[in-house]
Amino acid sequence: MVKISSSEITPEEVYLDRRKFMKGLGAIAAVGLISPSSVLPKNFSGGEELTSFKSITHYNNFYEFSTDKEEVAELSEALTTSPWAVEVTGLVEKPGKFSVDDLKSRYTQEERIYRLRCVEGWSMVIPWTGFPVASLLKDVQPTPKAKFVKMTTLMRPSEMKGQKSWWYEWPYVEGLRLDEAMNNLTLFATGLYGKDLPNQNGAPIRLVVPWKYGFKSIKSIVKIELVEEMPTSLWMKAAPSEYGFYSNVNPEVPHPRWSQKTERRIGEFRRRRTLMFNGYEEEVSSLYTGMDLKKLF
Amino acid sequence: MIRFFKPAVHILCSVPFFLLISDWLNDALTANPIQYLTLTTGKTALILLTLSISVTPIMFLTGKRFLNPARKLLGLYAASYATLHFSVFVGLDYFFDWELIKDAIFEKPYVLVGFSAFTILSLMAITSTKGWKRRLKKKWKPLHRFVYLSAFLVTLHYIWLVKSDIREPLVYGTIMGIFLLLRIPVIKNVITKFKNRNNSAQTAEV
Numbered sequence: 001m002v003k004i005s006s007s008e009i010t011p012e013e014v015y016l017d018r019r020k021f022m023k024g025l026g027a028i029a030a031v032g033l034i035s036p037s038s039v040l041p042k043n044f045s046g047g048e049e050l051t052s053f054k055s056i057t058h059y060n061n062f063y064e065f066s067t068d069k070e071e072v073a074e075l076s077e078a079l080t081t082s083p084w085a086v087e088v089t090g091l092v093e094k095p096g097k098f099s100v101d102d103l104k105s106r107y108t109q110e111e112r113i114y115r116l117r118c119v120e121g122w123s124m125v126i127p128w129t130g131f132p133v134a135s136l137l138k139d140v141q142p143t144p145k146a147k148f149v150k151m152t153t154l155m156r157p158s159e160m161k162g163q164k165s166w167w168y169e170w171p172y173v174e175g176l177r178l179d180e181a182m183n184n185l186t187l188f189a190t191g192l193y194g195k196d197l198p199n200q201n202g203a204p205i206r207l208v209v210p211w212k213y214g215f216k217s218i219k220s221i222v223k224i225e226l227v228e229e230m231p232t233s234l235w236m237k238a239a240p241s242e243y244g245f246y247s248n249v250n251p252e253v254p255h256p257r258w259s260q261k262t263e264r265r266i267g268e269f270r271r272r273r274t275l276m277f278n279g280y281e282e283e284v285s286s287l288y289t290g291m292d293l294k295k296l297f
Numbered sequence: 298m299i300r301f302f303k304p305a306v307h308i309l310c311s312v313p314f315f316l317l318i319s320d321w322l323n324d325a326l327t328a329n330p331i332q333y334l335t336l337t338t339g340k341t342a343l344i345l346l347t348l349s350i351s352v353t354p355i356m357f358l359t360g361k362r363f364l365n366p367a368r369k370l371l372g373l374y375a376a377s378y379a380t381l382h383f384s385v386f387v388g389l390d391y392f393f394d395w396e397l398i399k400d401a402i403f404e405k406p407y408v409l410v411g412f413s414a415f416t417i418l419s420l421m422a423i424t425s426t427k428g429w430k431r432r433l434k435k436k437w438k439p440l441h442r443f444v445y446l447s448a449f450l451v452t453l454h455y456i457w458l459v460k461s462d463i464r465e466p467l468v469y470g471t472i473m474g475i476f477l478l479l480r481i482p483v484i485k486n487v488i489t490k491f492k493n494r495n496n497s498a499q500t501a502e503v
Contacts, residue, residue, distance in 0.1 A: 059328035
C-alpha cells in the first residue's frame with residue numbers, strides 16, 4: 001500500500017478544517033503576515049481539504065526550470081524575484097509599470113481557496129493570496145478595441161535553464177478573453193498558505209484561473225498586454241490540435257490522447273470524477289453561452 | 298568473467314525494484330505516488346525490453362556468444378516490470394473500477410495499445426520455457442518475433458502519453474528500430490561480407 005506523505009509544516013495543520021482555519025488566519029494576521037483588515041477568506045473549494053504545503057511546493061509544472069515536477073523547487077531557487085516590475089501596455093488608457101510591492105499595497109489582498117486541475121489528470125486545493133485581475137484592469141482602463149489580455153512570463157535563460165530547450169518557443173505566453181479576465185474568480189496571486197509565493201509556484205506574481213487547466217495560469221508575469229486579436233499561447237504553438245485557447249476544464253472533451261473524465265487529488269488514493277469547469281459552473285458558464293465547447297476547446 | 302555474467306544480469310535487473318522499495322520506505326514516492334510507480338515500472342520495462350532486443354544484434358556484431366542467456370533473462374524481467382506496471386494501473390490507479398477503466402480504454406486508445414504490448418510480452422514469457430519451445434516446435438521462433446511488434450506498440454504507448462516533447466520515446470523507438478534493421482537478412486549479409494573482407498585484409502597484412 002502506498003503511504004501518502006504528510007507535511008510537518010505548521011500552516012498545513014492550521015488549515016485543516018474551517019474552524020481551525022479561521023483561527024489560523026487570526027494567528028497569521030497577528031504576526032503580521034497579512035494585514036488584519038484584508039483577512040477575508042473566500043473558500044471556493046466547497047470546504048474540501050487543502051493540499052499540503054509540501055505537495056504544492058514540490059510537485060510543480062514549471063518548464064522554464066525543468067520538465068521534471070520534482071526538480072522545479074530546487075532549480076527555481078536561482079530565480080531573482082526582486083526587483084520585479086510588471087508592465088501593463090497595449091490597448092489601455094493608462095499604461096504603466098508597476099512593482100509587485102506597489103500592486104500588493106494598492107490592491108486589497110484576499111485569501112482565495114481554489115481547486116487546481118492539471119491537464120495531466122491530477123488536482124490540488126490551494127489557499128492563494130492575491131487580488132482580482134479585474135481590479136488592475138479597471139485602473140488601467142482598456143480601450144473599447146481591447147478584446148483579449150495577453151500575458152508573458154519573464155525570459156531569463158541564465159536563471160531559467162529550461163528556456164534553453166529549443167523544443168518550446170519561449171517565453172511562455174498565455175491569454176484570456178477580456179470578460180474571462182474580468183470575472184470575479186480570476187486572480188493575480190502573490191502568495192499561498194499566507195506566505196509570499198515560492199519561486200516554484202510562479203513568484204512573485206502569477207495568474208490563477210481555477211476553471212481552466214493549470215497551464216493557463218501563467219507564472220512569473222512581467223507583461224500584461226491588452227490586445228484586439230486572440231493571442232497564441234506557448235501550448236497552442238507546441239501542439240495546436242491538443243491545446244486550445246480556452247482550455248476550460250471539461251470532462252466531456254477528452255484530450256486528443258487521453259481521457260479527462262477523472263482526476264487524482266494529490267494526497268488521495270481513489271480517483272474522482274472531474275467536474276465541468278472544475279466545479280465553477282455557476283460562476284463562469286455564462287461566459288460561454290452558445291459556444292460549442294467541443295470545437296472551442 | 299563469463300561465469301558471473303548471468304548473476305550480474307539478475308542483480309542489475311533487480312536494482313529498479315529495490316530502488317522503488319527504498320523510495321517507499323523513505324517516503325520518496327513524490328506527491329503523486331501512484332503516477333510515479335506507474336511511470337517508473339513502465340520505463341524500466343521499456344529499457345529492459347530494448348536491452349533484450351539488443352542482445353542478438355550485438356552478438357552478431359561482436360561474436361561474443363556468452364551474451365546469449367541475457368536475451369531471455371532481460372525479456373523475462375521486462376515482462377515482470379510490465380506486469381507490475383499493469384497491476385499498478387488496474388489495482389492502484391483505477392482501483393479495479395472497471396467502469397472507469399472502460400472509459401480510459403475506449404475514449405483514447407493508448408491504454409489499449411499498452412495492453413496489447415503487455416499481452417504479447419506475457420505470451421512470450423509463458424512460452425519461454427524449454428517445454429513450450431519443444432511443444433511449439435517450428436512455431437516458437439515466429440511467435441517470439443512478435444517482440445518487435447510489442448516494441449513498436451510500447452513506443453507508441455509512450456509517445457501518446459507525453460504532453461508534447463516526444464524526444465525521449467523517439468530515442469527508444471529509434472534504438473529498437475536499428476536493432477530490428479540488423480536482423481534483416483539483406484543487411485546482415487552486407488555486414489557479414491564487410492566483416493569478412495576486413496578479416497581477410499588483416500590476415501593479408503600479417
